[in-house]
Amino acid sequence: MLTSPVGLSKKGTVMYESFAEDVAAAASVMPDLVHEVMAFIREKRFSFVRQDKVGLDGDVDIVTDIDREAQRMYRSRLALLTPHFGMIGEEDGLSVKCRYEGHDVYWTNDPIDGTEAFGRRQSHGVGTMLALVADGAVVAACIGDICTGERYSYGPDDGGAWRIDSSGSRMALGLYPARPLSEHLVLLGQRPELYSKATQHMIGLRANGGLFKYMEIDKGSIGIRMARLWKGEVGAVVLKARHETPWDDTPLVGFCKKLGFKFLKQDGSGRFEEFAPKLVESPRKVAHETLIVHESRLGDLRQWEQESRT
Secondary structure (H helix, E strand, O other), X not given: OOOXXXXXXXXXXXXXXXXXXXXXXXXXOHHHHHHHHHHHHHHOOOOOOEEEEEOOOOOEEEEEHHHHHHHHHHXXXXXXXXXXXXXXXXXXHOEEOOOOOOOOXXXXXXXXXXXXXXXXXXXXXXXXXXXXXXXXXXXXXXXXXXXXXXXXXXXXXXXXXXXXXXXXXXXXXXXXXXXXXXHOEEEEOOOHHHOOHHHHHHHOEHHHOOOEOEEEEOOXXXXXXXXXXXXXXXXXXXXXXXXXXXXXXXXXXXXXXXXXXXXXXXXXXXXEEEEOOXXXXXXXXXXXXXXXXXXXXXXXXXXXXXXXXX
């Protein structure tokens, strides 16, 4: 149980001697807190109350009482541990302003990432996500897989990021094995025909002039979907035009930057160009599709683009 502030100054504000120390101490509690929330969600997988809500696109979405209770857990624990930090959460418009003098530091949380999958009582595709932003950088993030018990985590002092199993054993996240994109799978969140013609061509089978060996559709948790990329299970992820949100995108941007993954979008000719994703503090509509691939595989993409034009 996490019950104590990370530090205490003479003024009664939770701080260490330096901002960096305070942030590092706050980040150190993330894996245990996410583990605690995961256990609660897993216990409630078969007993929850679901309600309809209006989604960002105006369509019908769902929320459960477990989403709200998990968010209350994050908020209450972190308000006690870091009362000077801000917080942004998905449910009920949660937004707490930062009160840390001279710095902008805040948490983002998605209590249940993949609520539709959770509502269907799926055995996969359900996660929970927590991230810490300090002065415009995602200094720490943790994603928990409710169904497997695994966590993916990194902090400000880590050289890389970690995969932690349910027993606490951990290994470094990395590309295992390092195969070219032509021998890999591309992961989508929607049916292929809902993407642009240029993207449909790229995600097509290699035998038909596409870039990849095969493709797969995964409509559950975006965090767990992206973890498959960071682990090297898939070669690339393509995100359809959508709403970026602080609770979904902040941890994804943080992990991708930490691990050397690049964000690309199509230019006017259909060629994929790199761009630097910006952190958002409120939902923002993005009109373009996004290809995410490791920097070591950009050569495969460029070679395929050249071959496609000859």
